[in-house]
Amino acid sequence: MAVTAQHVESLFAGEGSGHDWWHIRRVWQNALQIGKKEQADLMVVQLGALLHDIADWKFHHGDEEAGPKAAQEWLRSHNAPQELINKVCQIVREVTFKGAGVDTTPSTLEGKVVQDADRLDAIGAIGIGRAFAYGGHKGREMYHPNQAPQLHASFEEYKKNQAPTLNHFYEKLFLLKDRINTVAGQEMAQERHQYMQQFVQQFLQEWHGPEEAPAAFHLETNHPQAGVKTA
Incomplete structure (x- = not known):
């Protein structure tokens, strides 16, 4: 495990889009915590967490298989059993x-644990920071009042998305609380979700004034998708 952690740290140290080593390390630690509570296979969980972003499609021309291929190559180079390789690559x-x-929804308990840990790092205070770091990395506006969020119906639509960063809260981040798989993960998600709601409400009030935010961006209820256009 330590060798894999060192390898991943060497690949992602100093990365500036929010998909850096510290993100991976937090996912690893959260996955370990959730995995213990859920009685998952902790070897599979830890390797899946450490390798989950080893070749993210967002940085490999949309190639969904780049990550599993890179994870497989790394594990094979260290003579990991094929059964273990298959389980970890499925998570990735x-x-x-x-x-x-x-x-x-992942097909295994271990996959659900890692997905929950990854999604927890996408919400809350750190999630906010990561969202704007990625938006800046991609040269996106923080917000555009005339560009409403889209609830993408397919992965291809989602891949093509170039919307301002604030839209990402409606298009993904606000949805994650209700898509956490494990009881342990759900408990951790509640406070982070509420913090994001408060942040976006404050952002919009500072931008527009409290009475002038567009209807699609109001957060008047616990259902922040209200008023958002569907794709």
Whole structure:
């Protein structure tokens, strides 16, 4: 495990889009915590967490198989059993969010644990920071009042999305609380979700004034998707 952690740290140290070593380390630690509570296979969980972003499609021209291939190559180079390789690569393949209209529930308990840990790092205070770091990395506006969020019906639509960063909260981040797989993960998600809601409400009030935010961006209820256009 330590060798894999060192390898991943060497690949992602100093990365500036929010998909850096510290993100991976937090996912690893959260996955370990959730995995213990859920009685998952902790070897599979830890390797899946450490390798979940080893070749993210977002940085490999949309190639969904780049991650599983890179994970497989690394594990094979260290003579891991094929059964273990298969389980870890399945996690890497299934972990990603693919759009509001796409079911991405992992097929194994270990996959659910890693996906939950990854999604927890996408929400809350750190999730906010990571969202704007990625938006800046991609040259996106923070917000555009005339560009409403879209709830993407397919992964292809989601991949093509170039919307401002604030839209990402409606298109993905606000959806994650209700898509956490494990009881342990759900408990951790509640406070983070509420913090994001408060942040976006404050952002919009500072931008527009409290009475002038567009209807699609109001957060008047616990259902922040209200008023958002579907794809």
